[in-house]
Amino acid sequence: MEQSVRDEILTKLKAAPKAAFPARPHLPPYKTLSMDREQLIAEFITRLTEEAVVVHRAKDFPEALEKLTVVALEEGLKKVMATADDVVLRLDLPAWGKKNDIQIMTPRDFPDRESYRDAVFDQAQAGITGVDFAVAESATIGLIHNQDQARLVSLAPILHIAIVPVDRLVPVYEQVIEKVFGNKKQCPSQFVFISGPSMTGDIQGVLFKGMHGPRKVIVILVG
Amino acid sequence: MEIKTEQFTELAKKELKNDRQRLFLKLIPPVMRMKREAGFSTLPDAPAAMACGAAIRAEAMARLPELLEEFEKNATANGMKVVWARDDKEANEFIRNLAKEKGIQYVTKGKSMVTEETALNEVLEEQGIEVWETDLGEFIAQQLHRTPFHIVGPAINVPVEEVRDLFIEKIGLKEPTLDPVKLGYAARLFLRDKFHHVKMGITGVNMAVAETGTIINVENEGNIRFTKASPPIQVSVMSLEKVIPTMKDALHMVRLLCRSCTGQRLSVYVSMDSGPKKKDEIDGPEELYIVIVDNGRSKIYQDVKAREVLRCIRCGACLAGCPVWRQIGGYAYGWAYSGPMGQVLNPMLLGLDKTQELYRASTLCGACKSICPVGIDHPSLFLYYRSKDVLEDPNFKSKERPWAERQFFRIWSFAASTPWLWNLGVRMARPFINKDARDGIISKAIGPSEGWFRNRDLPSMAGFTFHDRWKKIQNTESRGQKSE
Numbered sequence: 001m002e003q004s005v006r007d008e009i010l011t012k013l014k015a016a017p018k019a020a021f022p023a024r025p026h027l028p029p030y031k032t033l034s035m036d037r038e039q040l041i042a043e044f045i046t047r048l049t050e051e052a053v054v055v056h057r058a059k060d061f062p063e064a065l066e067k068l069t070v071v072a073l074e075e076g077l078k079k080v081m082a083t084a085d086d087v088v089l090r091l092d093l094p095a096w097g098k099k100n101d102i103q104i105m106t107p108r109d110f111p112d113r114e115s116y117r118d119a120v121f122d123q124a125q126a127g128i129t130g131v132d133f134a135v136a137e138s139a140t141i142g143l144i145h146n147q148d149q150a151r152l153v154s155l156a157p158i159l160h161i162a163i164v165p166v167d168r169l170v171p172v173y174e175q176v177i178e179k180v181f182g183n184k185k186q187c188p189s190q191f192v193f194i195s196g197p198s199m200t201g202d203i204q205g206v207l208f209k210g211m212h213g214p215r216k217v218i219v220i221l222v223g
Numbered sequence: 224m225e226i227k228t229e230q231f232t233e234l235a236k237k238e239l240k241n242d243r244q245r246l247f248l249k250l251i252p253p254v255m256r257m258k259r260e261a262g263f264s265t266l267p268d269a270p271a272a273m274a275c276g277a278a279i280r281a282e283a284m285a286r287l288p289e290l291l292e293e294f295e296k297n298a299t300a301n302g303m304k305v306v307w308a309r310d311d312k313e314a315n316e317f318i319r320n321l322a323k324e325k326g327i328q329y330v331t332k333g334k335s336m337v338t339e340e341t342a343l344n345e346v347l348e349e350q351g352i353e354v355w356e357t358d359l360g361e362f363i364a365q366q367l368h369r370t371p372f373h374i375v376g377p378a379i380n381v382p383v384e385e386v387r388d389l390f391i392e393k394i395g396l397k398e399p400t401l402d403p404v405k406l407g408y409a410a411r412l413f414l415r416d417k418f419h420h421v422k423m424g425i426t427g428v429n430m431a432v433a434e435t436g437t438i439i440n441v442e443n444e445g446n447i448r449f450t451k452a453s454p455p456i457q458v459s460v461m462s463l464e465k466v467i468p469t470m471k472d473a474l475h476m477v478r479l480l481c482r483s484c485t486g487q488r489l490s491v492y493v494s495m496d497s498g499p500k501k502k503d504e505i506d507g508p509e510e511l512y513i514v515i516v517d518n519g520r521s522k523i524y525q526d527v528k529a530r531e532v533l534r535c536i537r538c539g540a541c542l543a544g545c546p547v548w549r550q551i552g553g554y555a556y557g558w559a560y561s562g563p564m565g566q567v568l569n570p571m572l573l574g575l576d577k578t579q580e581l582y583r584a585s586t587l588c589g590a591c592k593s594i595c596p597v598g599i600d601h602p603s604l605f606l607y608y609r610s611k612d613v614l615e616d617p618n619f620k621s622k623e624r625p626w627a628e629r630q631f632f633r634i635w636s637f638a639a640s641t642p643w644l645w646n647l648g649v650r651m652a653r654p655f656i657n658k659d660a661r662d663g664i665i666s667k668a669i670g671p672s673e674g675w676f677r678n679r680d681l682p683s684m685a686g687f688t689f690h691d692r693w694k695k696i697q698n699t700e701s702r703g704q705k706s707e
Contacts, residue, residue, distance in 0.1 A: 005308065005313065009309065009463070009517050013521050016521075016527075017527050018285070019285050021281040022281060024278045025275055028271070029267065031267065107505045110505065113455065116506070117419055117420075121415065138487075138488035138489040139488075139489075147501065147505075151451075151452035151506045156449075173477075174471060177474055181470045184436070185300075187498070189496065189500050191495045191497075192492060193493040195487075201485075202358070202377070203360075203378075203386055203403035203407060204403055205379055211359060211407060211445060212445035213444070
C-alpha cells in the first residue's frame with residue numbers, strides 16, 4: 001500500500017508542467033577565505049566571544065590540561081562525562097582525574113542507554129568533548145557523532161567543555177561539508193554544528209542562555 | 224485545532240483591541256528587522272546571496288519529483304525508513320499506529336509546522352499518548368491551546384504574568400516569578416525529565432538533502448537535538464517541498480535561514496542526520512522514520528505560478544516585515560501559518576473559498592517580497608489568487624462572488640471594450656459620481672460601492688474629460704493663430 005501512495009504522489013508531480021529556473025549568481029568569497037592562520041584564529045576567537053563562549057588558548061596538550069584544571073577548579077567539577085574521541089584521548093583524562101580528584105565517566109562505562117542517560121542527565125556536571133572541525137565564519141564547532149563521540153555528552157550537562165586543536169579550524173562551512181559528506185556512502189549517522197550555548201528568546205523576546213542544552217560553553221584552543 | 228481562516232476580519236478586529244499586544248508589536252518588529260539587517264551585512268554580497276537562495280529553491284521545485292526520488296534512495300540506503308502520506312490523515316495514522324505498536328506513553332516534539340498543519344498532537348492525545356512540545360514558545364502555546372503567534376517565537380507575545388500563572392498550574396512552578404529567565408529555567412527542569420526517559424521523539428525537517436539522504440534541523444534551544452538523541456525511535460515529518468539538491472546548497476540555505484530568522488550567522492545547533500545510529504553508538508535513534516507528507520502540495524505543484532509558494536523555507540521574516548501583521552499579530556490569520564507566508568500558503572492548502580479575506584488583506588506594498596530570501600513574489604500571488612477567485616477556477620475552489628458584483632463587472636467589461644459606450648459613460652457618470660464630493664474629495668457613496676469608501680477616499684473627477692479639454696485648447700489656439 002505504501003508503494004502505491006509513493007507512486008501516486010510522484011506520478012502526479014511528474015505529470016505537472018515543467019518550469020525553467022534561474023542560473024546561480026556568482027557569489028564573492030567569504031572574508032575568512034583570505035585570512036592567514038593567526039588571523040583565522042583571531043577571527044574565530046572574536047566570534048566565540050560574541051556568542052558568550054569562554055575561550056582559553058594552550059600551546060599544546062599538556063598546557064591544555066593545565067587550563068582544564070583551572071576550569072575544573074573554577075566550576076567546582078567533581079564528576080564529568082567525557083567522550084572517547086581522538087582529541088580527548090590525547091589528554092589522558094583518567095590520569096588527570098585521579099590527580100585532581102575528579103571522577104571521569106565515559107559513555108562506554110555504561111551497559112545500556114538507560115544507565116547512560118541517568119548518568120549524563122543527572123550526574124555529569126560537565127561534558128568534555130573534542131571536535132572534528134571548527135569554522136571561523138561563525139563561532140562554530142563541528143562534531144561527527146559515532147561510537148567515540150556520543151551525542152548527549154555535548155548536550156545534556158549544563159557545561160560543555162570543547163577541546164579544539166587549531167589545525168582543525170577552517171574558514172567556511174563548505175570545507176567541512178566536503179570532508180564529512182564528500183563520500184555519500186560514509187556519511188556519519190549524525191553530524192552537528194554547535195555555535196555557543198543553548199538559548200531562547202521565546203518569553204517576550206528576552207534572550208537567555210541554557211534553555212535545554214548547556215548554559216555555558218568553554219573552548220580550549222590547542223596549538 | 225479549529226481552522227478559523229474564514230473569521231479573519233472578525234478576529235483582526237478583536238486583536239486590534241488588545242493594547243498590550245499592539246505595544247509589543249510596535250516594539251519587537253523593529254528589533255527583529257535590525258538584527259536581520261545586521262546578520263545580512265556579514266555576507267560579502269547579501270543581494271547576490273538572496274538571489275542564489277531563490278535560484279536554489281526554484282531549482283529544487285523545478286526538479287522536485289526527481290530530487291524526492293534521489294533523497295528517498297539515499298536515505299533508504301543509509302537505513303532510514305521513508306514513509307509517504309497523501310494527507311494529514313495518513314501521516315497521523317502512521318505515527319499513531321507506530322506509537323501504539325511500540326507501546327509509547329509519551330513523545331517529545333521539536334517544533335514542526337507541518338505537524339501543526341496536520342494536527343498530529345490531537346490524534347496522539349486521543350489515543351492517550353501524551354505529547355510534549357519542547358520548544359519553549361511552542362510549549363507555552365500548546366499549554367494555552369493557541370496557534371503560533373509567530374513562526375519563530377510562537378508565544379513571544381504572551382505576557383509574563385500569563386506564563387507564570389500557566390506554569391504554576393501546569394508544571395508546578397514553586398516560586399512565582401516574573402523573570403523570563405527563571406520561568407524558562409522552570410520549563411527546562413520540567414522538560415528535562417521528559418527528555419531523560421523519552422522513547423519516541425518527533426521532529427520536523429528544515430531541509431532534506433537529495434544528494435546524501437540527509438535531514439537537517441536548525442534550532443537554538445537544543446530541544447530538537449534531545450528529541451533526536453535521547454529516544455531509541457525518531458520520527459521526522461517533512462512536507463514534500465523541503466528537498467534541496469546538494470549539501471553545499473543546503474549550507475547556503477542555512478546561512479540565509481538563520482540570518483533571515485533571527486539575524487544569527489548560524490543558529491546554535493544545526494544537526495544533520497544521515498541514518499539511524501550505528502550498532503556501537505550508545506545514543507541516537509535505532510529506528511529513524513522520515514514521513515513525507517503531500518497534503519495538497521502535489522496539487523499546488525500543477526500550477527506553475529502557484530508553485531512559487533512551495534519555495535518558502537519558513538524563516539518568518541515576512542511576518543515582522545508586514546504592515547498588516549505588525550498591527551494584528553499572528554492569531555487573526557486563523558491557522559498555523561500567519562503573515563504574508565500564511566496568506567500565500569493557506570489559500571492553496573485550504574482553498575480560495577475558505578481564505579477569502581487572507582489574500583485580500585494586503586496593501587500590496589511588497590515589503591514581504593523585498594525581504595524574502597527565496598524570492599517569493601507575494602503581491603503577485605495575491606493578485607493571482609484574486610483573479611482565480613473571481614474567474615471561478617474550479618482547481619482553486621473559488622467562491623462565487625455576489626450577484627450584483629458579477630453583473631456590475633459584466634457591464635463594465637462590455638462598456639470598457641466598446642469605445643462609443645465608454646465615451647458616453649465617462650461623460651454621463653461625472654455629475655453622478657461628483658455629487659458627494661467635498662473640497663475635491665469623495666469620501667462616501669451610497670449603494671453597493673459604499674463599503675469601498677470605508678477606509679479610502681477618491682479625488683473627485685474633473686468636470687471635463689481630457690479629450691474634451693484638449694479639443695477646447697486646440698480650438699482656442701487655432702482661433703488665436705487666425706487672429707494674428
